[in-house]
Amino acid sequence: MKIINEVKFSIPSLSVNESVARAVVSSFLIQADPTVEELADIRTVVSEAVTNAIVHGYRNSYGNIEVVVRILENNTIYIKIRDKGCGIADIEKAMEPLFTTAPEEERSGLGFSVMQSFTDKLSVKSIVGKGTTVIMRTKLKCHE
Amino acid sequence: MNIDIKSADGIAVASLCGEIDHHNAKEIRRELDSFILSNQPKELSIDFKDISFMDSSGIGLIIGRHKLITECGGKLIVKNPQLYIKRVLKLSGIERLVKITCDKL
Numbered sequence: 001m002k003i004i005n006e007v008k009f010s011i012p013s014l015s016v017n018e019s020v021a022r023a024v025v026s027s028f029l030i031q032a033d034p035t036v037e038e039l040a041d042i043r044t045v046v047s048e049a050v051t052n053a054i055v056h057g058y059r060n061s062y063g064n065i066e067v068v069v070r071i072l073e074n075n076t077i078y079i080k081i082r083d084k085g086c087g088i089a090d091i092e093k094a095m096e097p098l099f100t101t102a103p104e105e106e107r108s109g110l111g112f113s114v115m116q117s118f119t120d121k122l123s124v125k126s127i128v129g130k131g132t133t134v135i136m137r138t139k140l141k142c143h144e
Numbered sequence: 145m146n147i148d149i150k151s152a153d154g155i156a157v158a159s160l161c162g163e164i165d166h167h168n169a170k171e172i173r174r175e176l177d178s179f180i181l182s183n184q185p186k187e188l189s190i191d192f193k194d195i196s197f198m199d200s201s202g203i204g205l206i207i208g209r210h211k212l213i214t215e216c217g218g219k220l221i222v223k224n225p226q227l228y229i230k231r232v233l234k235l236s237g238i239e240r241l242v243k244i245t246c247d248k249l
Contacts, residue, residue: 015167040228047199106204
């Protein structure tokens with residue numbers, strides 16, 4: 001699918017950068033004219049994926065999180081969030097609602113459920129010791 | 145994040161203003177836990193009227209406070225969540241655990 005515009009940025013795995021990622025993605029996507037609800041959904045899924053990278057990917061370490069957002073033809077938004085952290089051994093298990101490896105930090109285990117529900121397509125690729133890549137696609141309604 | 149807690153006769157309302165994510169959930173948790181433990185309210189409402197963003201970190205925050213206040217003999221109420229916050233609340237099924245109310249305009 002043809003790329004109309006793209007933003008790429010990298011942030012250190014500091015929790016303060018969760019809001020930075022949301023703000024950059026929101027500003028970039030204004031040109032695609034999303035509804036308030038669509039933008040709220042995208043901000044939420046970006047926040048979930050970046051938080052997962054910080055809390056789980058770089059659990060005992062620090063590193064960078066790469067964010068790529070594209071506006072594709074046909075009003076489709078592509079979001080990629082990648083870390084080079086510890087990776088996920090069992091993706092299927094990690095995607096089960098309410099499953100968390102960090103209950104002591106009050107993680108609800110709903111991150112992937114939110115990403116799945118608030119976008120049209122979610123793909124998670126991970127290699128233990130190498131990192132995790134989350135790709136989401138969502139189609140905006142047309143505003144004529 | 146701004147937290148304003150008003151309390152009278154064991155009934156308390158904590159009005160939050162700002163965004164709830166993993167980063168600032170820690171601060172809210174600290175403030176609310178400190179209030180619950182020192183005041184032991186019968187009822188604590190968390191007012192979400194001025195919360196402009198919440199991801200699933202907010203769900204962990206609500207469940208954690210629900211557990212603590214229940215242990216202390218009180219109950220937690222979630223008040224005035226905006227439409228997009230309601231979507232996250234609904235997905236979590238938290239309404240089976242905690243009462244969600246809206247003030248009439």
